[in-house]
Amino acid sequence: MRSTVATIDLEALRWNLSVIRRRVDDARILGMVKANAYGHGIDRISRALIDDGVDALGVAFVEEGVLLRKIGINVPILVLTPIEPAEASSAVEHGLWTVVCSVETGRAVAQCAQDSGRVAEAHLYIDTGMHRDGVSPENALAMLDELDKLPTLSVSGICTHFATSDQLNDPFISEQLSEFNRVLDEAGSRGRSFAFIHAANTGAIWQKRESHFTLVRPGLSLYGYASPSEEELLLRPVMSISTRVVSRRRIRAGETVSYGRKFMASSDTTILTLPIGYGDGYLRALTGKTKCLIRGKEYPIVGVICMDECMVDVGNDDVSVGEEAIMLGRQSDEQGRMRSIDAEQLARWAGTIPYEITTAVSARVPRRYIG
Numbered sequence: 001m002r003s004t005v006a007t008i009d010l011e012a013l014r015w016n017l018s019v020i021r022r023r024v025d026d027a028r029i030l031g032m033v034k035a036n037a038y039g040h041g042i043d044r045i046s047r048a049l050i051d052d053g054v055d056a057l058g059v060a061f062v063e064e065g066v067l068l069r070k071i072g073i074n075v076p077i078l079v080l081t082p083i084e085p086a087e088a089s090s091a092v093e094h095g096l097w098t099v100v101c102s103v104e105t106g107r108a109v110a111q112c113a114q115d116s117g118r119v120a121e122a123h124l125y126i127d128t129g130m131h132r133d134g135v136s137p138e139n140a141l142a143m144l145d146e147l148d149k150l151p152t153l154s155v156s157g158i159c160t161h162f163a164t165s166d167q168l169n170d171p172f173i174s175e176q177l178s179e180f181n182r183v184l185d186e187a188g189s190r191g192r193s194f195a196f197i198h199a200a201n202t203g204a205i206w207q208k209r210e211s212h213f214t215l216v217r218p219g220l221s222l223y224g225y226a227s228p229s230e231e232e233l234l235l236r237p238v239m240s241i242s243t244r245v246v247s248r249r250r251i252r253a254g255e256t257v258s259y260g261r262k263f264m265a266s267s268d269t270t271i272l273t274l275p276i277g278y279g280d281g282y283l284r285a286l287t288g289k290t291k292c293l294i295r296g297k298e299y300p301i302v303g304v305i306c307m308d309e310c311m312v313d314v315g316n317d318d319v320s321v322g323e324e325a326i327m328l329g330r331q332s333d334e335q336g337r338m339r340s341i342d343a344e345q346l347a348r349w350a351g352t353i354p355y356e357i358t359t360a361v362s363a364r365v366p367r368r369y370i371g
Helices: 010-024 034-038 042-051 062-070 085-093 103-115 137-148 172-189 202-207 343-350 354-359
Strands: 005-009 028-032 056-059 077-079 097-100 120-125 153-159 196-198 239-244 247-251 269-274 291-294 297-302 310-315 324-332 338-341 367-370
Touching: 005 010, 010 028, 010 042, 010 202, 010 367, 034 042, 034 354, 042 056, 042 062, 056 062, 062 077, 062 085, 085 103, 097 103, 097 153, 103 120, 103 137, 103 153, 120 137, 137 153, 137 172, 153 172, 269 324, 291 310, 291 338, 297 310, 297 338, 343 354
Parallel strands: 005 367, 028 056, 056 077, 077 097, 097 120, 120 153, 153 196
Antiparallel strands: 005 239, 239 324, 247 269, 269 310, 291 297, 291 324, 324 338
């Protein structure tokens, strides 16, 4: 195993799930494991979530669901990106639930189910304002009527997705929720009910209890971010990334480091090289902004971040080849005080969001599971 490794703390994952459970009361939990479980490893994370009792798993694409079926995952799996007609056969074959945004897609799924002697399960996706996927509220019931005519398609769920749930007190979430409730009320007045009603992603779980319905879809909160404000419910980051110093050199004032000579030493200093770069998912956008921890002390990453390596300025400190450097995670200093760099901090430095930080960690970084 190379010295650069992502450590995945399954005990932290279980803690985060327990926090979510306390928040959502009786709602069932669909754990989002798309994009390789937000970079944490879809196979091990999915197994851990199932062992801890999640009711279903959520993926973005059919191939992610197929992968889970092939490794023996048998819980319900919902594909939350509308499938293409050519994917319907595979979705039905592997018993994946799909979201339906058009009659055409529903018919394609129903036909594949009929051909294989099955009944496929689907959820009607309502576009309440995200304007990415789904059917408009005005057309929802007419579409549902058409879908209900298909004997091999069971529309057992209905859902929507919030555009601003990660923004505290943004009023648009209430507007979307109102639109969704209007569709539910109209369907109910016609005697139509759903086993699965879901809208709440991570942000809505904490902001809008009335959005929990019968099922919630935690994503980033499973992995330790987007914490609620209550101190006793703080989430724990699941991923940390460490590496080791592979070389050190002294440079003189006026000498430069890395491509493009973007960094010039203002005085004589020691430069360390770490074997991690943007090929590992340590974003090039962090150039000139980010830091790492060595012996619990923050040191700046200097020069342009390379594909496979980056460099650290440790001044006149005596840091040796082979010492551990924390790129994401926690480390104690020589006095035992804990310091940390989390995905939210890296995201601020890179001008992005923590989702991109964890999902960017590439497949060539080994994952080590603990807990």
